[in-house]
Amino acid sequence: MRTKTMPTTSVHTAPDQIRYESDLMSLINARSASNVLEYFAFSINLLDCRKFILGKMINLRWGRLHAARAFLALGIASGFATAGQASDTLSPALLQDAAQAFDDSALRVNDAQPADLVRWTGPIFLAIADGDGLHARAAEIEASVRTLASIARVPVSRVAADDPRRNFLVRPAATGGRAACRAAVASQAGRIASAEVEIYLGGRGSLTRCINHEVMHAFGFRSHAHAALSILSYKQSRQIDLSALDRVMIETLYDPRLRPGMKPAEAAPTACAVLAEKLGLGARDAGAQCGSRDDGGQLALFGRRARPN
Numbered sequence: 001m002r003t004k005t006m007p008t009t010s011v012h013t014a015p016d017q018i019r020y021e022s023d024l025m026s027l028i029n030a031r032s033a034s035n036v037l038e039y040f041a042f043s044i045n046l047l048d049c050r051k052f053i054l055g056k057m058i059n060l061r062w063g064r065l066h067a068a069r070a071f072l073a074l075g076i077a078s079g080f081a082t083a084g085q086a087s088d089t090l091s092p093a094l095l096q097d098a099a100q101a102f103d104d105s106a107l108r109v110n111d112a113q114p115a116d117l118v119r120w121t122g123p124i125f126l127a128i129a130d131g132d133g134l135h136a137r138a139a140e141i142e143a144s145v146r147t148l149a150s151i152a153r154v155p156v157s158r159v160a161a162d163d164p165r166r167n168f169l170v171r172p173a174a175t176g177g178r179a180a181c182r183a184a185v186a187s188q189a190g191r192i193a194s195a196e197v198e199i200y201l202g203g204r205g206s207l208t209r210c211i212n213h214e215v216m217h218a219f220g221f222r223s224h225a226h227a228a229l230s231i232l233s234y235k236q237s238r239q240i241d242l243s244a245l246d247r248v249m250i251e252t253l254y255d256p257r258l259r260p261g262m263k264p265a266e267a268a269p270t271a272c273a274v275l276a277e278k279l280g281l282g283a284r285d286a287g288a289q290c291g292s293r294d295d296g297g298q299l300a301l302f303g304r305r306a307r308p309n
Contacts, residue, residue, distance in 0.1 A: 095279055095289050099272040101228035102249050103293070106271070107264040108223040117262040118187040119220040119253055123155040127163060129171035133201050140208065141170050141199070144215045151247055152219060152254040168218065173198035181210040183217035190261025192220060209240040216246065220253055248278050268293040 109115045126145050128138045142158060145168065149156045159166055173180060182198040195218035199210060212231050225232045229243050236243075242250075252258070252274045258267055272293045276286030 095272070095276050095281060095286075097228060098245060098248065098275050098279065099268070099290065099293060101225035101230060101232075101245060102252060102271050102275065103264070103268050104227070105221040105223050105225040105230070105232050105249065106253050107267055111223050111226075114264050115222065116190055116264070117220070117253070117258055117260060117267045118185065118190050118192055118222070119258075119260055120149075120152065120154045121191045121260055123157065124149060124168045125157050125159045125163065125165040126168045127159050127161040127166040127170070129161050129169065132172040134170070134172050134199060137199070137201075137207065137211070141197075141211055141215075144211050145170075147242065148215055148219050148250060151250045154254070167194045168197075169195075170197045170199060173200040181214050183214040185218055185220070185222060190259070192218075195219075206240045209237075212241060216242070216250075219250065221249070225249075248275065251278065 104111075106117060107115060124145070126142065128134065128141055134141075146156050157165075161169070173182060180198075181200050182196075184196045185192055186194045197211075197214045197218055199207070199214070201207070209231065216231055221232060223232075224234065225245075226235055227233070228245055229236055229239065230246050230249075231239055231242055232246070233239065252271050255274045257274055258270055262270070269290050269292075272290035273286050276290060281289075
């Protein structure tokens, strides 16, 4: 499968403080049915039917219609009742995938660098800059921030752009020749001190996706969950709103059993246990699946060990 080159990012570190920036370049074009099929055949690893499906895909005479039909059948068999793409449901069988998505997006920076857990611990004072057409999207932006804050149980107040209490700023992107949405997070000892989101208004893709993607970064998810059905995945170009998994990951990040500044080796198994509870697994099953999730032996999707960062 062809892959898009990921956008460049930059990280600036200082003692007890980390600043993160994420670029969301042009959105990935909608995939063909066969490409979507290929991706999910690898992702769900159901009854080892990947070989059959991928073998069929090699046969060029097997048309897109047949690929879509097979994908539909595959989705129903795995608990994803679909109409051409994965439905937004969760089940206990998906614990490993959900835990991996959390580790990938909340315990890394820029798809590579492992990082301590960060999150908001105090109220958000949201300011939305006026100008360049952003005022027309102000209600949608505020709704996005409030939706995540409600899940995370973080209070939000809307303030003017020049309010000294402002700690969450959304403004039009100063592209400098680059078409990008961006998010920047400054934190200290695992506590987010401020966040800035830049929205590029001239893109061809979904502006709603851009807003929700970057706002989720600003809540402590400083990387991406490319293998999951998530707003944080570049592969899910049609996912413009928070998925069920996104909501559960936000609940998990802000669960009191996880603490700001938690090291990945401690946070990964703890987050897995929280996810297991939210997915309805018992303590025994959760312990069996979550016990090995640390920074030296996290299970990756597709049955491989995660490569050391």
